[in-house]
Amino acid sequence: xxxxxxxxxxxxxxxNIAVEEFSLAVTKGEFISFLGPSGCGKTTTLQMIAGFLDPxxxxxRLEGRxxxxxxxxxxxxxxxxxxxxxFPHMTAAENVAFGLEMRKVSRSEREERVRAALALxxxxxxxxxxxxxxxxxxxxxxxxxRALVIRPSVLLLDxxxxxxxxxxxxxxxxxxxxxxxxxxxxxxxxxxDQIEAMSLSDRIVVMSKGRIEQIGTPQQVxxxxxxxxVAQFLGKTNEFxxxxxxxVAPAKLVAGGWSAPAPAGVTGAVTVSVRPERxxxxxxGLAARITSRIFQGNHWLFxxxxxxxxxxxxxxxxxxxxxxxxxxxxxxxxxxxxxLRSAGGAA
Amino acid sequence: xxxxxxxxxxxxxxxxxxLTLALPALMLFTGVVVIPxxxxxxxxxxxxxxxxxxxxxxxxxxxxxxxEDPYYAEMFWRTFRVAALATLITAVFGVPExxxxxxxxxxxxxxxxxxxxxxxxxxxxxxTLGWALLFGGNNGLANKLLMTSGLIxxxxxxxxxxxxxxxxxxHAMMPFMVLAVWTALQRLDPQIENAALSLxxxxxxxxxxxxxxxxxxxxxxxxxIVFSLSASAFATPAIIGGRRLKVAATLAYDEFLNTxxxxxxxxxxxxxxxxxxxxxxxSNTLIERRYQEMFR
Ligand SMILES: Nc1ncnc2c1ncn2[C@@H]1O[C@H](COP(=O)(O)OP(=O)(O)OP(=O)(O)O)[C@@H](O)[C@H]1O
Ligand SMILES: [Mg+2]
Numbered sequence: 001x002x003x004x005x006x007x008x009x010x011x012x013x014x015x016n017i018a019v020e021e022f023s024l025a026v027t028k029g030e031f032i033s034f035l036g037p038s039g040c041g042k043t044t045t046l047q048m049i050a051g052f053l054d055p056x057x058x059x060x061r062l063e064g065r066x067x068x069x070x071x072x073x074x075x076x077x078x079x080x081x082x083x084x085x086x087f088p089h090m091t092a093a094e095n096v097a098f099g100l101e102m103r104k105v106s107r108s109e110r111e112e113r114v115r116a117a118l119a120l121x122x123x124x125x126x127x128x129x130x131x132x133x134x135x136x137x138x139x140x141x142x143x144x145x146r147a148l149v150i151r152p153s154v155l156l157l158d159x160x161x162x163x164x165x166x167x168x169x170x171x172x173x174x175x176x177x178x179x180x181x182x183x184x185x186x187x188x189x190x191x192x193d194q195i196e197a198m199s200l201s202d203r204i205v206v207m208s209k210g211r212i213e214q215i216g217t218p219q220q221v222x223x224x225x226x227x228x229x230v231a232q233f234l235g236k237t238n239e240f241x242x243x244x245x246x247x248v249a250p251a252k253l254v255a256g257g258w259s260a261p262a263p264a265g266v267t268g269a270v271t272v273s274v275r276p277e278r279x280x281x282x283x284x285g286l287a288a289r290i291t292s293r294i295f296q297g298n299h300w301l302f303x304x305x306x307x308x309x310x311x312x313x314x315x316x317x318x319x320x321x322x323x324x325x326x327x328x329x330x331x332x333x334x335x336x337x338x339x340l341r342s343a344g345g346a347a
Numbered sequence: 348x349x350x351x352x353x354x355x356x357x358x359x360x361x362x363x364x365x366l367t368l369a370l371p372a373l374m375l376f377t378g379v380v381v382i383p384x385x386x387x388x389x390x391x392x393x394x395x396x397x398x399x400x401x402x403x404x405x406x407x408x409x410x411x412x413x414x415e416d417p418y419y420a421e422m423f424w425r426t427f428r429v430a431a432l433a434t435l436i437t438a439v440f441g442v443p444e445x446x447x448x449x450x451x452x453x454x455x456x457x458x459x460x461x462x463x464x465x466x467x468x469x470x471x472x473x474x475t476l477g478w479a480l481l482f483g484g485n486n487g488l489a490n491k492l493l494m495t496s497g498l499i500x501x502x503x504x505x506x507x508x509x510x511x512x513x514x515x516x517x518h519a520m521m522p523f524m525v526l527a528v529w530t531a532l533q534r535l536d537p538q539i540e541n542a543a544l545s546l547x548x549x550x551x552x553x554x555x556x557x558x559x560x561x562x563x564x565x566x567x568x569x570x571x572i573v574f575s576l577s578a579s580a581f582a583t584p585a586i587i588g589g590r591r592l593k594v595a596a597t598l599a600y601d602e603f604l605n606t607x608x609x610x611x612x613x614x615x616x617x618x619x620x621x622x623x624x625x626x627x628x629x630s631n632t633l634i635e636r637r638y639q640e641m642f643r
Binding site: 050051052071072073074075076077078079081082083085086087088089098099102103146150 | 544552560561
């Protein structure tokens, strides 16, 4: 049975709909990410789970019990806010101890658990430090320890890493995942960073304009995007207009000079979408000219003008010779590496 | 109260240019503040007699009188007692008022902010006279109403009482406290309250353990403003207390304009100034030391 269940949850602010028809079942121990562009309703959804906002429609259940009627203080969820929201007038240890105090945990046990929680996030020895005297990364870890120490049934993280620099962010991602694995805490992470979502989560909920676009494992949403939005939001993608040619047998899917056996059930005009790293340069295929060639260390980024419009290609810097600027090439990809949508609509 | 420290020591030329630019303001400041103040201090050491008037000599007579005569001690105690109580009242009412104001939305917020700050546009004299009209003896409007309704038998004693002075001062000073606290509240991250809620705190606990400690510097700076304005206030004590219940400011005024004993009045004024400066600077230092750990 699922631990946390959102059943067609919706929220509107006056005439503006922030979240619509949001249904999700989270199993125990799962790491879920809400991924989507700014303003798509991620924070609103999280705040409804936390209890700071009341849903306009739908139900939220925790272990089968209705959660909407429960005040935030009684939900027992651990929350890390985007701004950390540490208590500035308390030391790190006092911050972490606050939730235990509210739960009337005895002083000796409290001290023990606070020390353990701070050690868990790598902050042993910082007990007496005030938040303003800590770095962003340290504050973030205090916020994490404060949320974890109450042993929440669900941990809610609202863009907890967005204020950190790239390096610290990567370290924290690894740490976060490790802590989550060790403790087995069910976690929901809000982010608009697709790399973060993919590297941390078991499943990703891709959102756009208050609606769920797709729910799936990182591989699923990356390799079988359910909509053009998902394909474009998760990394770069190329889209070519293609058509099914039934005048030959077996029927062929054709895009410019490129063709492949048409999959069953596909007819008429379709859009082929291919990730740039799945395209290779070959002798046959979509005719193209390289308009720019950018060296990016471990790979090359090519921008091409093809018969079917512009495209980008990424090739590993594997020591092989690469086409020059202005060179005429042919782009090819395997049928398994593309996804198809009927032109002008969803898949 | 804070010194401006420039990164590099300015060159001689820069310093001279700075001095030239600051000169007009400096002259004005010297002319209207420093010189009169110095003259007042000097005046407090002069002699005075009913028939001889002011004699420009250097004696400690006035200061000795203030220190030795319990009449003055009582007056100064009253001044600070009234100011302290008025400060306490503004804090007790002003903090929740500011909190509610901060929680308000849209047009209500603007409207109530105007209601709170609006009185500042009306003279303190007019506001205090309002109290006098309400509670002035048997004819005060509120007193009349309360008596005819049978709630009280004799009029509420307000005029010429310390209670009346405290209430009227607290009323007059309330906007300063509300504004100081409101400024502090606006700097709070609203998510901090949510964080406390999510950790299991009730709303009273959130208020006491989370919000109040964070706005304490604002409350205290509001308190310093209200206290120093109340202790040196003239109009309100003059109207409510009259010549029966004097505070330092009204005493100095009386010595200057009624008794014409300028040197004694000067000594009272200077003592009030010194006491206030000591209290304000002292408490400011204490507050800064107390809060520098949290709020850098
Ligand atoms: N209190 C509110 N009143 C009115 N509209 C709101 C309110 N809070 C959010 N919205 C609207 O709801 C939509 C979703 O907001 P939300 O904060 O959930 O976005 P988000 O996905 O968290 O974005 P971001 O990545 O920028 O944080 C936005 O269009 C926003 O303008
Ligand atoms: Mg957000």
